[in-house]
Amino acid sequence: MQSLQIKRPSWEELSQYACVFFDFDGVIVESGDIKTEAFMELYAEFGIQEAVKKHHLENQGVSRFDKFEWIAKYLLNEVYTAEKGAELSARFSALVKEKVIASPSVPGIAELILALRRNSAFLVVASGTPEAELKEIMNKRGIDVHFDEIHGSPKSKASIVQSVMKAGAYPSGKCLFIGDASTDYDAARQEGLDFYARLTPELADYWSSTDYRFGTEDFNQIVY
Template sequence: MSIKSIFWDFDGVILDSMHIRDVGFIRILSAFPHNAIDELIRYHRENGGLSRYHKIRYFFEQILGEPISEEEVNRYADAFSNIMREMLVDPANLIQDANLFIAKHYKDYEFHIVSGSDQNELRFLCSKLNLSQYFKSINGSPTVKNKLVAELLGEVPYSIDEICLIGDSQNDFDAASLNGISFWGYNNPSLKEKGYNYIESFSELKHI
């Protein structure tokens, strides 16, 4: 059965944002030791699909060994989002290979975004970057990705074998696998090495 709906990850697939999100974490945590921030940046890069809420909590509880309240997590996350809204609206950060495919085929498939990025920020960026028109829905954190996928599966009018998720992280694969939909890796060769379906370039893609 052919694919009719594609769930898209955002960071690293549609927008090249990892380096800018590095800057965001460095700025909001500038009062803390550099070695601790460096450890968080490594964790951030290795876990691209996880939300900032998770990563902020990880920084305090696992790296610093300190408790942090939900209110404090949200305060840091809001500061992070303000930085992202300023820095990520540059169209130069769009990944052209994927965006050309999206603009060409958004009427051929039903597209949705499922991202670890903050949902309000995500919708703001998609509006500013003129992407909203291509997607039936734009979904983000603080809801975790596997739950976002599960909730969306209850809304789209297709069976699970007609839906796939395109992402650049192990977390994306896990969200797809847990929900029984197919997964295609992109922009992360380690996913290809693991034997997952892999898109080298959307310009060379024959079918999904």
């Protein structure tokens, strides 16, 4: 496993961004493990938990429906239907929603969000969580009011970035994406945005092969 390369930003650097995109799980709230465990529990009866866990961790930020379809096709050899996906999603939500609402924030993220808000940055959540569920969770946590827009699946993160940048006429050099998964990095790279990686040991090998602008294990130590 590669060691994590810390690239800590200064507030002077962060204050230059006019538009900032945030992933949700693992960036705003410490909910990554909750969802990993839920995926494994969904498929416990089939004895494929480790394969499910591996696929989930390698595709963090991808819509749960895409994962359900992949698991049905490649691990269960079953025909996947929209009805089956809806059933699995309802069961998944029942396993995770209240736990995510109650989960702690990532250290330092609240202070960063408030500082960016005071600096008049346009703040956007771009998540792989179904949008209605995401908005409900953020509302119950009382944090939805800090963001200008909140987007989830079925929209892709790249399409969210594209639409927000176009609507606000934000140049790519004035936009930052803060994420913890390959889907976040790919969306940022596709549109030419700077990327701030929330670094975790699970993805150390992946991050060692990417060129992120900033990277820290949490969001403490930023001096405002």
